[in-house]
Amino acid sequence: MATAMLGTWTAIVVASQPPQPPPTPVPAILTNYPSIAAVHLAKPDDGDWPMVRRTYDGWGYSPLDQITPANVARLRPVWVFSTGVTNGHEAAPIVNKGVMFVATPGNQVIALDAKRGTLLWRYRRPLPEDVIFLHPTSRGVALFGDTVFFASGDAVLVALDARTGKETWTTTVADNKSGYYMSVAPLVADGKVMVGASGGELGVRGFVAAFDVVSGREVWRTYTVPAPGEPGSETWPKGDQWKTGGGSVWVTGNYDPATNLAFWGTGNGGPWMGDQRPGDNLYTSSTVAIDVASGKIKGHHQYHPNDSWDWDEVSPPILVDFVREGKTIKGLIDVARDGYLWFLERTDGRINFVEGKPYVKHNVFTSLDPRSGRPNVDPARQPGTDKNAEFCPSHWGGKNWPPIAFSPKTRLIYIPANENLCGSIIGRKVEYSAGRGFTGATSNLIVAPNADHIGEVQAWNVDTGMRAWTHTFGMSINWGPMLATGGGLVFTGGTQDRLFRAFDAATGQLLWEFPTNSGITGQPVSFSVDGTQYIAVQSGWGIDARAMQARLNRLMPGDFPDVPEGGAIWVFAVR
């Protein structure tokens, strides 16, 4: 039944539990809710945060400058709102003219008055009890027109009326019983809403699919693993490996309106061991440049061929023009899970390599081809079937999915890194069975000898390619997405101590910290209402941050204790 539904579209609401009606009477803030046009996404008003990274270039930067290093010590909570659910809260609160939309675990979207924290509506989509949803979270919603787009965990794209929280349409994106599930925040551009699906551990074939923003009809679907005969298929063996080849897509792509290209990151190959799918395996562990009009892949850069380390490169590059040797390059900057910082050039198609260098301990690449950036891999560091290999960074990477931020004022990018973590993997043969685990591997985490810290915030100058400052968190991991502001601050959480922090963006000096209810893996944002600048973030520990912490606690009992769970939305302002 589910298979028959694949790719079909229904205008009829299928959820068995109706969303709650809005409070009566409808608050003025909702009746006055302003539609979002393409121009608002291309150039958001300073006080808004209308998409997960605020702007299409993925900077995670707000130009608001009321909160500064001089007054951030007076930053205080204005309101806090319990989400009512546990697990990892990873979404950015999305704000349009004082209305906030927050996706949470539990397949939920909450609309709030951003200034007061008053509930406007709450949408929950029930999931079947046997749903496959291995990373049960959402990384955020997307806005366009009067619609809120939400990628439901069971691989259904949902369009909600922004004023009521009621479903306008739903579209089944992929078959959940075959292991496809969604946690990605949708991307809206060129009249389309785009999503990808997770499932890289379940033998999926990754894709990006685009749907008409008004009707929900599928416009195109581009697989990240080519079928035989398609470009890139020559990098796969002759068998059926491509059908289960991975390349999942679970972090929102960035977009260049000038070329109508969206830059999406792709996940690990499936199964995990590259020797079971000999070849480079395009387009796994890559950035693909997809023409949003046609869905065609116009360019790509594969960070490492034949992935055997579970190094998803789903976190997409940000679009920043940077200087090299006196020349401005229309750039892409990617902080990869493989532990390398990549500077690339974007064009109207092809992606060119500029520079790559490690930002954490790394021992897998022996060198990079100076023209293509293709790494030469130390075979002793590549795990295989019945072959154990140790390598750095660990399979969770130097940086996992949490996004970096960029400030055009400091010309620095801000990286949430985990240093001093290595790992090992041993592979085994694995048989595909729809919806069942398809990694064929067992992994271990190793703390580097004499490690004095793990979590870091790193700042790198994009024009010099040099590191400007590093803040270390001792023996705490860091899974904190970054926010940079025009006031010269960087905000992030990510550590086990529940702290939300502000750093001086130029110097890295720690200026302010506040203990929240749980650990923060949510994407912080900034917005303004009635002339006041606010900072918002979700606190709620879980998913892979919790997994890494739990595994470290097993290696070093008591040193990485459990972090309290339970989600809340926090909003701060200077008082």
Place this chain on the structure above:
Amino acid sequence: MTMSSRRALLKAGLTLGLGWRVTPVLAADQEDSASARPKEGDLLIRLGDATRTPLTPDDIRIGAAQTMAWTVDAGDHLVRNASRLNQIMLLRFDPAGLSAETRARAADGVVAYTAICTHNGCDVQDWLPESNAVYCACHESSFDPRDGAKVVDGPAPRPLPALPLKVVDGKLVVAKPFTARVGFEPS
């Protein structure tokens, strides 16, 4: 019905392709049966075994990694594989090494648990021989199958529900339904 005649029927069903030449109403019933949780009297077969040979205690090696299995309805002989929540793992230990509660649910030292992690619903596929624990690679939860699959480590909030077993005519048979609700809380 004896086990041998039941097995014969199972095989006959396979040969005749039963289940595919039925009315839609019957097909719906079969879907329900294949989705229903294991019931007392169900047989067990190895996951992926096209021959659907019922498992015996001797098919499960002492101290080895878990064997993944489905159960088979004793009445209509359908494999209960329409819900992933019906995936079962089998392990075998020296009964002397089992807790009293687990020993009471074991059959010749064979214990059965859901293969679905109580944390986020991943398949618990790995075996840690050094600690005699089953392990979920998704989020690092491990469970002690010798002691009610209690949580040894990691974020799982509760033990893996057990499926009590007995031996009938030399074959492993479900003695009672799962000891608790299987699965996790998706929302």
